[in-house]
Amino acid sequence: MPRLHATERMPDTLRGAVVALGNFDGFHLGHQAVAGEAIAQAKAAGKPAIIATFDPHPVRFFAPQSPWFRLTTLEQRQRLFEAAGADAMLVFDFDASLAATTAEDFIAKLLVERLGISAVVTGEDFTFGKGRGGNIQVLRELGAVHGLGSTAMGPVMDEGGVISSSRIREALQDGDCATATRLLTRPFTVAGAVQHGDKNGRLLGFPTANIDMAHYLRPRYGIYAVKGRLPDGRVLNGAANLGIRPSFDPPKELLEPHFFDFSEDLYGQTIEVEFHAFIRGEAKFDSMDDLMAQMQADCDQARAILGN
Secondary structure: OOEEEOOOOOOHHHOOOEEEOOOOOOOOHHHHHHHHHHHHHHHHHOOOEEEEEEEOOHHHHHOOOOOOOEOOOHHHHHHHHHHHOOOEEEEEEOOHHHHOOOHHHHHHHHHHHHOOOOEEEEEOOOOEOHHHOEOHHHHHHHHHHOOOEEEEEOOOEEOOEEOOHHHHHHHHHOOOHHHHHHHHOOOOEEEEEOEOOOOHHHHOOOOOOEEOOOOEOOOOOEEEEEEEEOOOOOEEEEEEEEEOOOOOOOOOOEEEEEEOOOOOOOOOOEEEEEEEEEEEEOOOOOOHHHHHHHHHHHHHHHHHHHHO
16 A cells, blocks of 8 residues: 655545545544545545545654654554555655644645545544644635535544543553553554664573664553564564563663564564553562562463463
8 A cells, every 4th residue: 555645746546535634643443433434435436545644743743852652653554544445545744844834725735736635534623734723614614615525523432431542542551451452453562673682581581572662652661461473474472571671780661572482583573562461560679580480470471361
């Protein structure tokens, strides 16, 4: 599936598309409802279906020192959008130029003139344009002037309220993988290249595949039951430590999955680590023997969780 950028003219074969417009970080149940409506409208009209996203997230542009909070990378969103049935992914590169674009220019010059979009589907709380000057009412009114159709989708809710990326982030920061998985419709997953570490795990008999968390949200520090997905498609069960490794100096934040019954070299390979269940918080141990005994207990618990 192609990845397009809003700074470029839309290819002729995709002009006239119906676009799901939003940030869609995480692509959770609420996002899927917006995308599903856009894809259904496109199919009914015989037009291309495109799912759009913003990168970086506008919050990172306006507050670059804010903690990392992304649930998905662009690469992960692209795969999710394709699986949902989109014909292309459209990236709005959020920079000073886009931030200064008025709501009217966003609609007339960007969506209609440059991208040739025929209709958009958004969440009803979507805002856009300089100073967030545009909302769904502005989109309806100005869009109608320029021949752009628009549909606003209400929130998707469950017994806990509105399904949102914020709720998912809060669940992960509480170590509540079950809620995050349910709202996302899949486990929270970190993708990254395996890097060389201090080899502490290997010396203790629990070799790990060390991954930098980069721009991802940091879930609650601690031990998790995880699954690893390798580039060749294999899936491995394991236990992972996420945190600063308080039993070792100096502190260093890493995601360190140990995969059961696996000894192959993964250095340099990009793997995915799925968070299935929180086991315990990080702790500092008085001796390496105590640490090794706890690591074995953690692995036994992770095996039991993933086996079920």
